[in-house]
Amino acid sequence: MKIPHKIYLEEDQIPKQWYNLRADMPQKPPPLLNPATGKPASLADLEPVFCTELAKQELDDNTRYTDIPQPVLDFYKMFRPAPLIRAYELEKALGTPAKIYFKFEGNNTAGSHKLNSAAPQVYYAKAQGMTSLTTETGAGQWGTALAMACAFYGIDLTVYMVKVSYEQKPYRKAVIETFGADIVPSPSMTTEVGRAILKEHPGTGGSLGCAISEAVEKSLQTDNCRYVLGSVLNQVVLHQSVIGMEAKIAMEMIDEYPDIVIGCAGGGSNLGGLIAPFMQDKLLGKAAPRIVAVEPASCPSLTRGRYAYDFCDTGRITPMAKMYTLGSGFIPSPNHAGGLRYHGMSPILSQLYHDGYMEARAVEQTRVFEAATLFARHETILPAPESAHAIRAAIDEALLCKETGEVKTILFGLTGTGYFDMNAYMNYQGGQMNDTVPSDADLQKGFDSLPKL
Amino acid sequence: MKIPHKIYLEEDQIPKQWYNLRADMPQKPPPLLNPATGKPASLADLEPVFCTELAKQELDDNTRYTDIPQPVLDFYKMFRPAPLIRAYELEKALGTPAKIYFKFEGNNTAGSHKLNSAAPQVYYAKAQGMTSLTTETGAGQWGTALAMACAFYGIDLTVYMVKVSYEQKPYRKAVIETFGADIVPSPSMTTEVGRAILKEHPGTGGSLGCAISEAVEKSLQTDNCRYVLGSVLNQVVLHQSVIGMEAKIAMEMIDEYPDIVIGCAGGGSNLGGLIAPFMQDKLLGKAAPRIVAVEPASCPSLTRGRYAYDFCDTGRITPMAKMYTLGSGFIPSPNHAGGLRYHGMSPILSQLYHDGYMEARAVEQTRVFEAATLFARHETILPAPESAHAIRAAIDEALLCKETGEVKTILFGLTGTGYFDMNAYMNYQGGQMNDTVPSDADLQKGFDSLPKL
Numbered sequence: 001m002k003i004p005h006k007i008y009l010e011e012d013q014i015p016k017q018w019y020n021l022r023a024d025m026p027q028k029p030p031p032l033l034n035p036a037t038g039k040p041a042s043l044a045d046l047e048p049v050f051c052t053e054l055a056k057q058e059l060d061d062n063t064r065y066t067d068i069p070q071p072v073l074d075f076y077k078m079f080r081p082a083p084l085i086r087a088y089e090l091e092k093a094l095g096t097p098a099k100i101y102f103k104f105e106g107n108n109t110a111g112s113h114k115l116n117s118a119a120p121q122v123y124y125a126k127a128q129g130m131t132s133l134t135t136e137t138g139a140g141q142w143g144t145a146l147a148m149a150c151a152f153y154g155i156d157l158t159v160y161m162v163k164v165s166y167e168q169k170p171y172r173k174a175v176i177e178t179f180g181a182d183i184v185p186s187p188s189m190t191t192e193v194g195r196a197i198l199k200e201h202p203g204t205g206g207s208l209g210c211a212i213s214e215a216v217e218k219s220l221q222t223d224n225c226r227y228v229l230g231s232v233l234n235q236v237v238l239h240q241s242v243i244g245m246e247a248k249i250a251m252e253m254i255d256e257y258p259d260i261v262i263g264c265a266g267g268g269s270n271l272g273g274l275i276a277p278f279m280q281d282k283l284l285g286k287a288a289p290r291i292v293a294v295e296p297a298s299c300p301s302l303t304r305g306r307y308a309y310d311f312c313d314t315g316r317i318t319p320m321a322k323m324y325t326l327g328s329g330f331i332p333s334p335n336h337a338g339g340l341r342y343h344g345m346s347p348i349l350s351q352l353y354h355d356g357y358m359e360a361r362a363v364e365q366t367r368v369f370e371a372a373t374l375f376a377r378h379e380t381i382l383p384a385p386e387s388a389h390a391i392r393a394a395i396d397e398a399l400l401c402k403e404t405g406e407v408k409t410i411l412f413g414l415t416g417t418g419y420f421d422m423n424a425y426m427n428y429q430g431g432q433m434n435d436t437v438p439s440d441a442d443l444q445k446g447f448d449s450l451p452k453l
Numbered sequence: 454m455k456i457p458h459k460i461y462l463e464e465d466q467i468p469k470q471w472y473n474l475r476a477d478m479p480q481k482p483p484p485l486l487n488p489a490t491g492k493p494a495s496l497a498d499l500e501p502v503f504c505t506e507l508a509k510q511e512l513d514d515n516t517r518y519t520d521i522p523q524p525v526l527d528f529y530k531m532f533r534p535a536p537l538i539r540a541y542e543l544e545k546a547l548g549t550p551a552k553i554y555f556k557f558e559g560n561n562t563a564g565s566h567k568l569n570s571a572a573p574q575v576y577y578a579k580a581q582g583m584t585s586l587t588t589e590t591g592a593g594q595w596g597t598a599l600a601m602a603c604a605f606y607g608i609d610l611t612v613y614m615v616k617v618s619y620e621q622k623p624y625r626k627a628v629i630e631t632f633g634a635d636i637v638p639s640p641s642m643t644t645e646v647g648r649a650i651l652k653e654h655p656g657t658g659g660s661l662g663c664a665i666s667e668a669v670e671k672s673l674q675t676d677n678c679r680y681v682l683g684s685v686l687n688q689v690v691l692h693q694s695v696i697g698m699e700a701k702i703a704m705e706m707i708d709e710y711p712d713i714v715i716g717c718a719g720g721g722s723n724l725g726g727l728i729a730p731f732m733q734d735k736l737l738g739k740a741a742p743r744i745v746a747v748e749p750a751s752c753p754s755l756t757r758g759r760y761a762y763d764f765c766d767t768g769r770i771t772p773m774a775k776m777y778t779l780g781s782g783f784i785p786s787p788n789h790a791g792g793l794r795y796h797g798m799s800p801i802l803s804q805l806y807h808d809g810y811m812e813a814r815a816v817e818q819t820r821v822f823e824a825a826t827l828f829a830r831h832e833t834i835l836p837a838p839e840s841a842h843a844i845r846a847a848i849d850e851a852l853l854c855k856e857t858g859e860v861k862t863i864l865f866g867l868t869g870t871g872y873f874d875m876n877a878y879m880n881y882q883g884g885q886m887n888d889t890v891p892s893d894a895d896l897q898k899g900f901d902s903l904p905k906l
Contacts, residue, residue: 004464005530011457077458078542078833089531089605107560109835109870151830152542171624171875178829178878376631377604380531382562417562419872422624425631 005088007250009081015249016068019241019276021348022234023064024283027355029234029347032058032319033309038453041319049216049227049318050235053124057235066238068120069127075119075152076242079108084250085414089378091398098401100394101256102414103247103274104381109175112384112416113270114145114230117239121228122149128226132156134219135228136186136211138266139165139339139386140172141416142230147179157181160188160214162341164205164334172420186211193217193315207331208342213315231267232312232321237348240273247411248277258289258411260397264389265293265302265360266339268346274413275358282357291358292397293349294389296368298336298436301326301345302353302360304443310344310450320451323350326438329449333436337424338365339386343446363392364435369428371395372418384416385424458541460703462534468702469521472694472729474801475687476517477736480808482687482800485511485772486762491906494772502669502680502771503688506577510688519691521573522580528572528605529695532561537703538867542831544851551854553847554709555867556700556727557834562628565837565869566723567598567683570692574681575602581679585609587672588681589639589664591719592618592792592839593625594869595683600632610634613641613667615794617658617787625873639664646670646768660784661795666768684720685765685774690801693726700864701730711742711864713850717842718746718755718813719792721799727866728811735810744811745850746802747842749821751789751889754779754798755806755813757896763797763903773904776803782902786889790877791818792839796899816845817888822881824848825871837869838877 022028031040046055057066068076087100105113125133133155137143143159150157159181166173166185176183186206187194193213197204204210212229219227230236251257261278263271271293281287293302301324310325312318325344332341345353352358365385372388374395375381383391394412401408418425427433475481484493499508510519521529540553558566578586586608590596596612603610612634619626619638629636639659640647646666650657657663665682672680683689704710714731716724724746734740746755754777763778765771778797785794798806805811818838825841827848828834836844847865854861871878880886 006464008461011459109829109833111872115833148833152833170879171872174875174879174882175835175872177882178826178835180830373631376562377633380562380568380601380605382628382631419564419624419628422627426623426627429627429630 015245017065030322096398098398106417110145112141118145118149134215147181160186160211209314212313231269236269237272241276243273244276262412268349293360297362300362327446327449330446468698470518483775549851551851559870563598565594571598571602587668600634613639613664662767665766684722689722690725694729696726697729715865721802750815753815780899780902783899
């Protein structure tokens with residue numbers, strides 16, 4: 001049987017449960033710590049910030065499968081199932097014997113996988129009687145996804161958008177506003193954290209960590225309001241497991257199983273979701289796929305960071321998590337256009353990496369955009385720069401197969417489309433893109449911001 | 454059985470033939486005329502401009518079904534089948550008893566249905582040994598689609614883009630360049646037509662008709678080069694029939710048949726493609742769906758134009774076609790942001806409209822963007838302004854059903870996504886969008902440009 005280009009599951013094959021990787025990890029991620037007490041964060045600690053149901057998911061290391069609420073499934077049906085695609089044309093262009101598959105999560109107006117977690121987070125907030133939410137967004141994908149979910153369920157939203165992205169991407173703002181949300185460039189004068197950062201660094205382009213601080217502060221000041229976060233957290237990795245579960249079902253339908261699973265890694269939620277069922281196989285000894293995280297050389301938390309407790313935000317008001325981190329004070333060079341700017345990495349993925357269950361590599365952005373352009377021309381999809389990190393690694397693996405003659409099956413996550421990242425593409429095409437790799441001294445400045453425990 | 458949100462055909466259900474509406478029309482569209490002789494254009498007249506196979510398709514009123522070449526089917530598989538979607542959430546928001554379906558052609562990087570014709574046009578050119586192509590683009594959708602197809606088949610491309618769109622949509626340019634094509638704002642100094650227009654109207658924002666003239670002139674000056682056009686032509690309507698045929702198969706799978714088929718109408722190719730198999734039923738007396746063309750009030754060729762022979766381009770170098778037209782000298786107000794700016798209408802659709810087989814209505818752009826925003830918030834897809842004309846009419850029909858209690862089945866064409874049209878959305882959100890309806894005197898100026906036969 002010739003495998004079709006695109007494998008779509010039927011609507012009723014969309015997974016009805018999320019899978020919690022922590023349930024099968026021999027070493028659980030260390031607990032979140034309350035920064036005031038230094039003790040493990042309790043449900044009561046988290047509830048002022050997060051919805052109760054989400055706070056429970058955050059802390060639950062043991063429940064293997066969680067039912068996806070019907071209203072969330074109803075929303076998933078608006079944009080899922082997402083296709084698994086065989087990259088026949090890319091294979092041909094590379095002349096590789098490898099079989100390259102990608103799970104494409106960008107076929108929706110958010111342009112990314114972020115809707116998978118936006119849907120449940122908004123649903124649980126609505127169910128708990130909240131009337132508004134706050135969040136941050138970097139490149140704008142999470143903000144768009146959340147605005148869409150808030151429009152769908154009928155709840156207000158304020159988005160703090162990293163200022164440099166806000167300025168580079170005016171159309172993201174317009175999309176978010178089309179879905180009825182408010183958007184504020186961060187750092188802003190609307191919060192204490194923002195005012196303090198602006199006083200110290202008046203010209204700053206902002207950071208995801210700073211935008212998080214502002215969104216959390218704003219939510220705490222507002223009645224019936226909660227804060228929601230699009231990556232890093234355990235709950236988000238849980239929701240994103242739908243990516244990997246769908247991919248695995250689709251691969252089973254064509255009698256395939258990946259030798260290598262590749263995902264880009266910023267905060268880690270897409271990667272955690274994509275690898276979830278394959279990592280489960282690995283943890284349970286059922287299979288041994290290689291699992292590869294790809295991060296930007298300009299923000300290399302796994303490959304050059306420290307495995308330490310750190311704040312999730314610049315303002316140091318969130319619980320502390322043990323993770324690979326560059327320090328919440330680390331701000332990537334403004335030359336870096338490829339997304340994945342977060343200083344830390346999902347505690348789940350950090351533990352798995354620490355325990356040797358996955359690999360990590362850092363790639364420079366000109367090579368990322370080279371891969372993005374090659375992919376677009378052959379596969380007809382314009383990838384998000386973030387996603388193109390995974391494409392780069394998949395191409396490199398496929399070229400290795402060409403050298404060795406091995407017929408490996410490669411699965412990578414194509415998390416989204418790049419329609420709102422054309423400034424970066426223009427810089428690349430115009431030869432104006434530089435590779436910015438932080439020096440050891442740059443990294444040391446970030447490490448100096450780590451909390452002393 | 455509950456009908457799923459999205460109905461995807463299997464890859465091997467993609468139609469393997471295009472359907473030629475003209476074969477079943479009792480009155481064929483009058484022939485193209487050679488402007489030099491005033492006589493019906495022959496194959497020899499068309500061949501300097503169009504590829505031979507496409508020129509044959511242009512002139513062929515009789516062949517009912519044409520095999521889609523295998524390399525074109527191979528490209529179709531990169532982005533087809535396109536889903537038929539039940540707009541459950543929009544129905545709920547409207548409180549209508551109507552069942553609303555839409556055929557969504559925007560789930561690809563071109564963001565529209567234009568790839569359906571770009572693929573065969575580039576394929577036939579390549580097969581004939583051409584090394585480059587020229588074309589024009591208005592909003593940029595056709596230029597993007599063609600750049601993608603040219604990258605896929607490996608052939609050079611120069612795109613003349615209507616200057617006002619070029620300036621409003623810098624990111625379209627970046628996408629087209631990512632796929633390796635050259636792009637020139639029109640009118641330009643690169644052609645005689647362009648230089649003459651710039652001399653007469655130095656500040657003009659250009660028009661599709663003018664960009665066509667430039668692209669045709671350029672192709673005639675270049676060896677092994679042909680011109681390709683994304684709408685209006687019979688060949689394009691033929692290729693776009695894949696939209697309607699897929700939609701009809703999908704509806705049959707769920708035991709549905711539309712009472713009303715609605716499409717937006719610029720040059721007419723999407724509409725002609727969407728309605729093709731339903732119009733066939735109507736022409737053959739098998740069914741009697743209402744068929745509705747929706748055009749902008751600022752460029753109302755069907756509702757306020759004349760049915761007359763006219764040039765397809767401002768420079769008057771193309772063959773003349775009998776069509777509903779505002780005159781090739783008509784230029785829509787620069788306030789008009791909703792696309793569908795072409796002065797004429799597909800000769801096939803013009804004849805069908807003239808013979809009473811379809812209806813037409815004109816809508817004002819603020820009501821179009823109102824519909825677009827409502828649709829986005831409930832159906833999670835950000836529509837192209839062009840497509841939103843059809844949404845507007847579908848909503849209006851559904852609201853009529855609400856008044857009468859009729860359970861009608863409405864099918865409309867969602868031709869594309871609006872990610873590159875955010876300037877227009879911003880103007881709408883900011884209350885800066887005006888409705889511009891040409892006065893009778895404005896129209897008269899266009900009619901004065903009609904050729905005297």
